[in-house]
Amino acid sequence: MKTYKKDFPIFTNRPKLIYLDNAATTQKPKSVINAVSNFYTKYNSNVHRGVYDLSFEATEIYEGTRQKIADFINASVLSEVLFTGNTTESINLVAWGYARRVLKKGDVVVLSEMEHHSNIVPWIRLKDEIGIKLFYLPIDKDFRLDYKAFFRSNINFKKVKIISLTYASNVLGTINPLEEIITLFKKKCVNAKFVVDGAQSMAHIKVDVKKMGCDFLAFSAHKMYGPSGVGVLWVKKEMLDVLTPIFSGGGMIETVTKDKVIFADAPEKFEAGTGRLEAVAGFGAAVDYINAIGLKNIAALDQVLTKHGLESLKKIKDVQIYGSLNAKDRLPIFAFNIKGIHPHDASEIFNREQICVRAGHHCAQVLLTALNTQSTLRASLSIYNSTRDIDRLIGGIEDVKKIFKIN
């Protein structure tokens, strides 16, 4: 099995590190680090400004990343790709720049129980402000989305204005069949716009926005080997005229007089102020890196890791897994608990062996409440992980059981 560990300098600096917290953020390959560093050492200047060569070249890098992302997700035109700070900021742009102006009291926003807080909290705020209703699609016994529950509800389909769902759960690892869901919902909820939270999926699953049929797609660079501080909101071309910017100021105008402003066209209209120039440069290198490996190869590796992880965890007595035991349509993200042991204590023991996992509610308290637990451990894997890393984690679980004397 090919591993990509050597591409990531952190593992040279910390050879014993077993990093299993990729759903929180991924490590960065040398090419991304170099792209960030090169921007500062060779191209640093502001973009879209100077007539001089240096600024022109910086702009080419910045806009080059936009092009790479547009190609990566099969956008129709470049202006559909808006740079934001991260997925949270992207979803907030939809909520405040679109939904807040268009939604009326009694309108419905459809979410799911497996959403990250970033795709729940902005909608709760709109509920409190406008009086919209939230409908949460439940999860079924196999930890998959029971989206058909919606059609058994008494919701007035015409009132549904937004459907906002994650492509993959950051806790369960479940991959939602979004193409199928979008087709079905758009038939019934003719007034609805579809928002996809791609934070967890972009580094694992190919997204073709045209084929998928969504209206907005939000994701972050840092969960796909890129720098932190930059994300994307992809906006379907027709929606660019309906969406309004949340921030205004420099770089987003066509003309300004003492009491009037005409905005520039997208994407500038939505990118007020100087962006994260070096992070955008690194983001481009991250997309190149994923393309060079190929999402098909990544998916194949994911399946090997998912199967091995589930097989190994299943075998241990006193381990409860929160997620499907079927590797199909599932990412190598394993939420679990060791019976009677708080996740904080377990992760402290794992840390002795430099095994990094997340312990807590994973910004998914609605899901954890549905799962009837307060917190879990979570191991989330990436291309530089191996089945051996999973075996080390299993060893860590045995250590925990020994120290806390449970058998």
Next chain:
Amino acid sequence: MNTNDPLYREIILDNWKNPQNFGVVKNPDIDVSEVNTSCGDRVRLTGKIQNNKLVQVAFTGDGCAISKASSSLFTEQIKNMPLTKIKKLTKEDVLNNLSVKISPARYNCALLCFHALQKGLK
């Protein structure tokens, strides 16, 4: 790895498995809850005051071994203590109960009950 863990020593394991003052005080004068925002753990602290003394104190909640053991030791420490003295307690006094050095990442776990009491005495 042997079971002689540097952090999870007998004092912590004992107070985790058999916490002192675990429960709720009847007709309490102090009844306060506190959440550890990083993990969602919650503690409820109840207490009875007589003659400016904390004559009864108890805690409940779901927490890690560190938070449970620390709450157990802390409630033992403050039981029957005059309020004036309790108010002077620092977080170091509470951390010292554990007899082992814990990493700053676990301070919030160990101090959850202490933070609850501070809130309750405001």
